[in-house]
Amino acid sequence: MHKYKVFVITASDSSAEGTRADLSGPAIREMLSAHERFSAESISVLPDDRAALAREMRRLADETGADLILTTGGTGFSKRDVTPEATLDVIERRVPGIPEAMRKLSLDITPRAMLSRAEAGIRGDTLIVNLPGSPKAVREILDFILSSVEHGLDILQGRDGNCAR
Numbered sequence: 001m002h003k004y005k006v007f008v009i010t011a012s013d014s015s016a017e018g019t020r021a022d023l024s025g026p027a028i029r030e031m032l033s034a035h036e037r038f039s040a041e042s043i044s045v046l047p048d049d050r051a052a053l054a055r056e057m058r059r060l061a062d063e064t065g066a067d068l069i070l071t072t073g074g075t076g077f078s079k080r081d082v083t084p085e086a087t088l089d090v091i092e093r094r095v096p097g098i099p100e101a102m103r104k105l106s107l108d109i110t111p112r113a114m115l116s117r118a119e120a121g122i123r124g125d126t127l128i129v130n131l132p133g134s135p136k137a138v139r140e141i142l143d144f145i146l147s148s149v150e151h152g153l154d155i156l157q158g159r160d161g162n163c164a165r
Contacts, residue, residue, distance in 0.1 A: 001036070001037065002037070002159055003036070003037055003038065003039045004037055004038050004039065004067040004068055004150070004153055005039055005041050005064070005065055005066055005067050005068070006032055006038050006039060006040050006041060006066070006067065006068045006069070006070060007040075007041050007042055007043075007044070007060045007064065007066045007068075007069050007070075008025045008028050008029065008040065008042070008043040008044070008069075008070050008071075008072065009043075009044045009045075009046060009053065009056055009057065009060075009069065009070070009071045009072070010022045010024060010025040010043060010044070010045045010046070010071075010072050010073055011046055011047075011048050011053055011071060011072070011073040011074035011082075011083045011133075012045065012046075012047070012048065012073045012074070012133065013047045013048050013080060015045045015073075016045050016046055016047040017047070022043070022045050023135045024072040024073060024131070024132075024133055024134065024135045024138050025043035025045065025072060026043070027135040027138045027139055028040065028043075028070055028072060028131070028138055028142065029043060031138070031139060031142045031143070031146070032142075035146060035150075037150055038068070038146070038150075041064070041066070044056055048073075048074050048078075048080040048081060048082055048083075049082070050082040050085050050086045050089070051086075053071070053074070053082065053083055053086035053087075054086040054087075054089040054090050057069055057071075057086065057087065057090045057123070057128060058090055058123070060126070061090070061123040061124055061126035061128070062123075062124070066126050067125070067126060067127070067153055067157070068126065068127050068128075068129070068149065068153060069126060069127070069128045069129070070128075070129055070131055071083050071087070071128070071129070071130045071131060072131045072132065072133055072138055073132070073133035074086075074130075074133070075116050075117050075118045075130050075131075075132060075133070076115060076116070076117070076133075077115060077117075081117070083118075083119075083130050084117045084118060084119040084130055087119045087120075087121060087128055087130055088119060088121070090121075090123055090128065091119075091121025091122060091123050091128055092121070092122060092123050092124070093121055093122045094119065094120070094121045095120040095121050095122060095127070095129075095152075096120070097120075098120035098129055098145060098148075098149070099116070099118040099119055099120050099129075099130065101144070101145060101148075102116070102118060102131075102141050102144070102145065103116055103118070105140065105141060105144050106132075106137065106140070106141065109140065116132060118130035118131070118132070122156065125156060125157050127149065127152060127153060127156065129145075129149070
């Protein structure tokens with residue numbers, strides 16, 4: 001059974017500066033460890049800088065064999081929230097259904113979910129998904145999307161069988 005290599009990027013000025021602990025990246029790693037087909041390879045913590053985020057996404061997709069890149073943080077309204085723009089700079093094809101589903105799920109919890117600007121898309125054989133910065137929201141969303149993401153990766157990479165339904 002193929003195990004998908006997942007890389008996590010936390011976008012946070014304060015975590016990159018070391019003034020606030022990154023809680024969302026480790027929450028993602030914890031969630032992935034419960035799924036036999038996902039292997040969390042690394043967590044990068046970067047400042048909210050569009051060029052730096054795009055550069056790291058490109059590097060991970062093009063040089064490491066990443067199957068899935070999950071970003072956390074930088075999807076809100078702050079002037080420094082640029083993760084969706086960095087993602088759009090990198091991807092070749094958008095996957096709008098993933099962030100639409102994430103927002104729909106989150107809207108059942110809080111009306112503020114409508115303020116999420118998360119994106120998802122494909123670069124080569126790599127899927128990139130923007131997650132919120134809150135560890136609680138990360139857990140709720142990953143629990144909801146992981147089986148569909150697994151199925152999408154199976155299709156993207158031409159693997160049949162072992163598809164979650």
